Amino acid sequence: MRVDILTLFPDAVEAMMGASILGRARERGHLAIHCHQIRDYTANRQKQVDDYPYGGGLGMILQADPLYRCLQHVWKVAGRGHTILLSPQGALLRQDTARRFVTYPHLILVCGHYEGVDERFIEVCVQEEISIGDYVLTGGEIPAMALCDAVCRLVPGVLSDESSFTGESHWDGLLEYPQYTRPEFWQGRAAPPILLSGHHKNIQAWRRAQSEERTRLRRPDLWARYLEKRGQGG
Template sequence: MKIDVLSLFPSMFDGVFGESILKKAQEKNAVELNVVNFREYSTNKHQNVDDYPYGGGAGMVLTPQPIFDAVEKLTETAKKPRVVLLCPQGERYTQAKAEELAAEEHLIFICGHYEGYDERIREQLVTDEISIGDYVLTGGELGAMVVIDSVVRLLPDVLGNNHSAVQDSHSTGLLEHPHYTRPADFRGLTVPEVLMSGNHKKIEQWRQKESLKRTLLRRPDMLEKMELTEEQKKLVAQLKEENQLS
């Protein structure tokens, strides 16, 4: 996968792209990460990339020319990529969207600053508008980092265990079950015996129930959207009774 990021502050990405999973993904040639300062594409003699909005109002608006030219340069020799605009007005980001983007060969992220974007950028260049939450950040850089991290970790062979991403919270529609490691007894706090039993069927049943329990107690809205199996429905009913929930 190739990922290009258009930003006025490319150095913000140095630490994130140079550490941990994103660094390893690049070393494995699973992804090519490239950050472009779109100010370099400005034809304005002062390299300005923003201007006052028509009709008046607070703040400055990003002009279309530098971003249009940057995207066109990045797509000269490639088929049209997904172009993602980080924006508070965009669709709320989900694991399902991460999985969808992870199937692409080329992604371009546009990180804005100031009051907003010239509308022609949205209308003509952008394929996806994404918001990572119902709040406003100074710019799109942090949102882009979040989305890129969540996408790259899904690429083949990026994680040490290819089953890890499949079992993540939200990937299955449920929150993930609890995890334990050594020691089995830490300050009197012990690991559930079933996890040390070696009985894989019982372990899987325990994990399924704990996953349903955690989702029921923390995110019941997720259960409402799921199409549960008959077995899962029985477990949910049992959990509601155990936890005195209606």
């Protein structure tokens, strides 16, 4: 899979996307992630990418043209990928969104900044807008990295074993069960004895029950959806 990220802070994004699991997956050739400096595509000497909003108001707006030129560069070197603008006005990023995005061979992520992006760029170039939550950040870099990470870890070969993600929170609509590691006793608390029993079937049943209980208590919205899917709604 290839991901191109259009941003005013390519170094920050590159540093994060080059670390740990994604960094190793890139080295092994499972992923290609390219960050592009939007400022390099301005037509003015000051490399200005923003201007005042028509109609007045606070803040600056990212101009359509530098974004468009930057996108055209990506089209030239890598073709037209599925283009996503990170925006607090977009659809919420969920695990099933990540599962859909991993089916695209090429994603192009556009990071907004300032007060946002000229609407005409969105109309002409963006296929969908994605939000990482109902709050506002200063820029689209953290959302782009969150999206990129959530999608890229699903690319075959990035994690050592597919069950690393198919057993996790949100894959099948439930939260994951609690996890424990050594030592067996810590601060007067024992790890649940069943996990040390070696009885695989009982451990599986315990984990499933914990997972369901946790989801019911912590996320009634997910629990209701899960029951509905199992045909037990209402």
